[in-house]
Amino acid sequence: MNARRAPRQGRSGDEGGGDARAECLDADGLRAEAVRLTGLADFGAPGHGPALDLLVSALETEARLSPAGRAEARDTLLRALRTRLWLHALPVPPVEQEPPVVLVGLPRTGSTLLHRLLALHPALRAPRLWELLAPVTPPGAGAGSLLAAAERHVADLARTAPDLARVHPTGADEPEECEHLMNTDFRNSVLGLLSYRIPAYASWLAAQDLTAAYTLHRAQLAHILARRPAPADSRLVLKSPSHLWHLPDLDSVHAGARFVVLERDLEDAIGSVCGLVSAARRKRSDAVDPVEIGRDMAAATHTGLSRMYAFTTDPSVADRCLTVSFTDLVAGPEATARRVLSWLGLTADGALRRLWREHLSRNPRPDHVHPRAACGLPPAGSQPSPHRSEGAS
Structure with missing residues (x-):
């Protein structure tokens, strides 16, 4: 649809800045700023409004944001609003999209490793971080400037959250999680469960x-x-932990998608998730409660796995799912990637195998401490897992 034009002030590439970055988050103020920066005023269907309002309210009242955390949240929301305006100002390109391959599972189940290996196949296309941060090209911008902006984003992550950058390495031109695209409708489980403490x-x-x-x-x-x-x-090859809790909705839009289901021993997965969430929240808050994280992540992972298995074992979906064990993936990443490619009807030639070996040599698996005790979780192995463990089919 055509967007209504609003009076234009400033450049479309500005993120605001100045004293506004330290102010309290305000949904109406963010909308007005996005309108000012883009010169557009059509946000599309009003259904996004309650989501944005609740998200902003929760960030202000529950997230215990540091000044840097508030500035980051503001930039994230403003970027999403600007993208939403541009999306509704431009027609959707008539690009044929084959049903994607989607890696699903809890965080810390090896999805980044497998995603990047699969993305090296010429028949599989993984969106890069710079593309996900700016899916619609802003007026006057080019790919080079968007890549440079993503490089600054990565450098800032390494500077402000080295633990997070270590356990989840990323690069501006590397395959990345498509959860960034969920921000545009302000319904993103990564924001709600992992990045911030916003239980409401x-x-x-x-x-x-x-x-x-x-x-x-x-x-x-x-x-x-x-x-x-x-x-x-x-085919696109996508991955994000945000999908875990909403797979039927994803499948209704991306009809015919194929799902690689990543499984890991549940206790190990929860311990690793707690380490990731602790690092992510310390980047944005000076008041992080590890015991609360342990309790909340245990509940969220159980809910997510219940939903995932209800979806992937449904007879109408099961033949589009392939289970991958974390143990098998870590022990034999090339063999596991070949297995996934074979399931997709693809092969791994000598050139691809050389790319895999080069990637693995440049990107050794990072060490990661599982803070079970600090997060109030019982020692690993002290209780049976209520869900299937790795290796289950």
Whole structure:
């Protein structure tokens, strides 16, 4: 649809700045700023409004944000609002999208390793971080400036949250999680459960229908593919822990998607998730409670796995799912990647295997401490897992 024009002030690439970055978050103020920066005023369907309002309220009242955390949250929300405005000002590119391959599972189940190996195959296209941060090209911007902005984003992460950068290495031109695209409808489980302490928003989101969010997710992927086309007949390969809790909604929009289901021993996974969440929240808050994280992550992971297995074992979906064991993946990443490719009807030639070996040599698996005791969790192995453990089919 055509967007209504608003009076234009400043440049479309500005993020605001000045004293405004330290002010309290305000949904109406963020909307007004996005309108000012883009010169556009059509945010599309009003359904995003309650989500944004609740998210902003929870960030202000529950997240215990540090000044740096508040500035980051403001930039994240403003980027999402600007992207939403541009999406509704431009037609969705008529790009043919084959059903994607989606890696699903809890965080810390090896998805980054497998995602990056699969993305080296010429028939599989993984969105890069710079593409996900700016899925629609802003007026006057080019790929070079967008890549440079993503490089600054990565450098800032390494400087302000070295523990987080170590356990989840990323790069501006590396495959990354498509959860960034969920921000545009303000329904993102990574924000609600992992990045911030916002239980009111997380509880609300768990019961929401995310069809509209995934419709925008698909539209943003179309813009990404139009800007940097993929080879004919190739598939997108996507991954994000945000999908775990909402797979039926994803599948309704990305019809025919194929799912690689990553499994890990549940206690190990929860311990590792707690380490990741602790690092992520310390980047944004000076008041992080590890015991609260342990309790909340144990509950969230159980809910997520229950939903995932209810979806992936449904007879209408099961033949589009392949289970991958974390132990097998870590012990034999190349063999595991070949198994996934074979399931997709693809092969791994000598050139691809050389790329894999080069990637693995440059990117050794980082050490990661599981802070079970600090997070109030019982020692690993002290209780049976209520869900299938790794290796289950």
